[in-house]
Amino acid sequence: MATRGFVGRRPSDEIGNRLPPGQYLTEDFPVLSAGPTPHVKIENWSFTIKNGIRPVAKWNWDEFQKLPHVKLTRDIHCVTKWSKFNTAWSGVMIDDILAEAGIEAPTAFTLAHSYDGYTTNIPTADLIGGKAMVATHYEGQPITPDHGGPARLLVPHLYFWKSAKWITGLQFTSRDEAGFWELRGYHMYGDPWREQRFTDD
Amino acid sequence: MDVKAGPQRLVWRNAAVEAIEVLTPRVKSFRLRPEGWTTFTAGQHVDIRLTAEDGYQAQRSYSIGSAPDGSGTIELAIEVMTGGEVSPFFHEIVEIGDDIELRGPIGGHFNWSAEDGGPILLIGGGSGLVPLMSILRHRAAVAPQVPATLIYSARSYEELIWREELLRRRADDPHFRLIIHLSRDAARDGMIAGRIDAESIEEAIETARPLTTYVCGSNPFVSVASDLAVAAGLDPSTIRTERYGG
Numbered sequence: 548m549a550t551r552g553f554v555g556r557r558p559s560d561e562i563g564n565r566l567p568p569g570q571y572l573t574e575d576f577p578v579l580s581a582g583p584t585p586h587v588k589i590e591n592w593s594f595t596i597k598n599g600i601r602p603v604a605k606w607n608w609d610e611f612q613k614l615p616h617v618k619l620t621r622d623i624h625c626v627t628k629w630s631k632f633n634t635a636w637s638g639v640m641i642d643d644i645l646a647e648a649g650i651e652a653p654t655a656f657t658l659a660h661s662y663d664g665y666t667t668n669i670p671t672a673d674l675i676g677g678k679a680m681v682a683t684h685y686e687g688q689p690i691t692p693d694h695g696g697p698a699r700l701l702v703p704h705l706y707f708w709k710s711a712k713w714i715t716g717l718q719f720t721s722r723d724e725a726g727f728w729e730l731r732g733y734h735m736y737g738d739p740w741r742e743q744r745f746t747d748d
Numbered sequence: 749m750d751v752k753a754g755p756q757r758l759v760w761r762n763a764a765v766e767a768i769e770v771l772t773p774r775v776k777s778f779r780l781r782p783e784g785w786t787t788f789t790a791g792q793h794v795d796i797r798l799t800a801e802d803g804y805q806a807q808r809s810y811s812i813g814s815a816p817d818g819s820g821t822i823e824l825a826i827e828v829m830t831g832g833e834v835s836p837f838f839h840e841i842v843e844i845g846d847d848i849e850l851r852g853p854i855g856g857h858f859n860w861s862a863e864d865g866g867p868i869l870l871i872g873g874g875s876g877l878v879p880l881m882s883i884l885r886h887r888a889a890v891a892p893q894v895p896a897t898l899i900y901s902a903r904s905y906e907e908l909i910w911r912e913e914l915l916r917r918r919a920d921d922p923h924f925r926l927i928i929h930l931s932r933d934a935a936r937d938g939m940i941a942g943r944i945d946a947e948s949i950e951e952a953i954e955t956a957r958p959l960t961t962y963v964c965g966s967n968p969f970v971s972v973a974s975d976l977a978v979a980a981g982l983d984p985s986t987i988r989t990e991r992y993g994g
Contacts, residue, residue, distance in 0.1 A: 548762075548799065548847075548849070549799050549800060549801045550798040550799050550800070550846075550847070550848065550849065551841075551846050551847075552837070552841040552842075552846075553798040553799065553800050553806075553837055553841070554800055555798065555800045555804050555805075555806050555833060556806075556833045557804050568805075569797070569805065569807040571806065571833070577967060577991070578967045578970075578971070578991055579991055580989060580991075581857050581988060581989065582974070582984055582985070582987050582988060582989055583963075583974035583975065583977065583978050583984045583987050583989065584971065584974070584975070585984065627809055628807055628808060628809065663984065663985075664985065693967075693971060727857075728857075730856070731855070731856025731857050732758075732854060732855070732856045744795075745757070745758045745854065746757060746758075747757040748757070748758070
């Protein structure tokens with residue numbers, strides 16, 4: 548059903564074809580978070596891989612910087628409707644983190660943990676195979692605290708709440724355990740191209 | 749603990765526009781009656797979907813400003829964004845009697861219910877007042893004994909949304925405190941000239957330390973206000989934020 552009098556402002560096909568349903572293009576970089584921005588000092592930063600409750604590998608900031616860093620330039624899509632094209636990140640691919648830890652992903656599900664207590668769940672298959680990284684830089688600069696610095700998860704093919712800011716670890720879980728927003732009405736998977744914004748979309 | 753029970757799948761519904769009111773030079777309120785609407789929690793928002801004749805669609809999120817009052821209606825207060833796609837449509841085209849498609853209610857974090865208790869501290873910038881107003885109105889209706897303080901910053905006196913209602917609530921409600929900042933206007937009527945500052949936060953928390961703090965506004969406003977709240981000694985885990993334009 549058409550909305551009376553609504554014409555809208557269609558993007559060009561070139562832009563429109565890159566926008567998932569219900570999204571619009573922004574040139575800004577809006578900030579979203581459930582609480583105040585934690586200011587994590589790099590000397591206190593660490594990143595831990597856990598299998599269930601058991602830690603299997605841990606890096607401090609200096610050790611993490613020695614892991615292979617690569618660039619990833621991707622379009623990102625926030626569930627609040629904005630999308631941003633060609634965001635340029637660099638960091639360490641999850642594949643390389645696991646290789647460095649000397650393990651293969653032990654379970655099919657992962658929970659990302661952040662310094663502010665935030666969590667989000669991602670199927671492990673969506674983190675490996677060149678799909679995701681722990682990013683430390685945005686457009687060549689250290690990621691600012693508002694955008695998740697010193698390090699954030701980057702899973703660009705899912706809605707951006709899955710790309711947890713202020714990340715401090717990944718926990719492999721035997722079940723798909725709902726994270727912070729997933730417990731509060733948001734979708735367990737969050738594919739923007741299938742418009743999986745809310746529970747059971 | 750603040751997680752509400754079992755979210756239902758959110759379906760798109762038609763909502764009839766029942767009333768339109770000019771609140772400030774840049775903000776209009778729209779009272780909508782969504783079909784089959786049950787209720788919501790104060791602080792939640794809805795997604796709006798507009799459809800052109802050729803099928804093109806645009807979606808945006810808007811916070812609910814009214815309290816969950818059993819009326820079957822919700823009030824949205826929409827600030828016009830210059831050059832925007834959806835807010836100018838609301839301001840210039842929408843009339844009483846139109847149907848608008850929406851789904852919701854959405855959001856299980858930036859919420860307040862009577863059982864959450866208080867004291868509560870609400871900090872709003874500009875149209876960031878809207879979900880805080882829902883909380884304030886709901887509290888006044890169901891739990892007026894819960895101490896509430898609102899620190900509200902607007903550019904000018906004329907841009908204070910629901911100004912008369914807020915001043916009346918301050919006059920009538922012994923457990924409600926109101927601190928107003930006019931960021932680009934002169935001081936008047938007990939309102940403070942200039943941006944939100946540490947002094948106002950300290951004043952707000954000295955008599956009643958908030959159990960929960962809600963901060964809503966533009967990205968820069970929320971960054972400043974939530975950093976001030978943390979610097980004033982509030983536990984970050986008790987501060988909930990929502991950013992507009994985000």
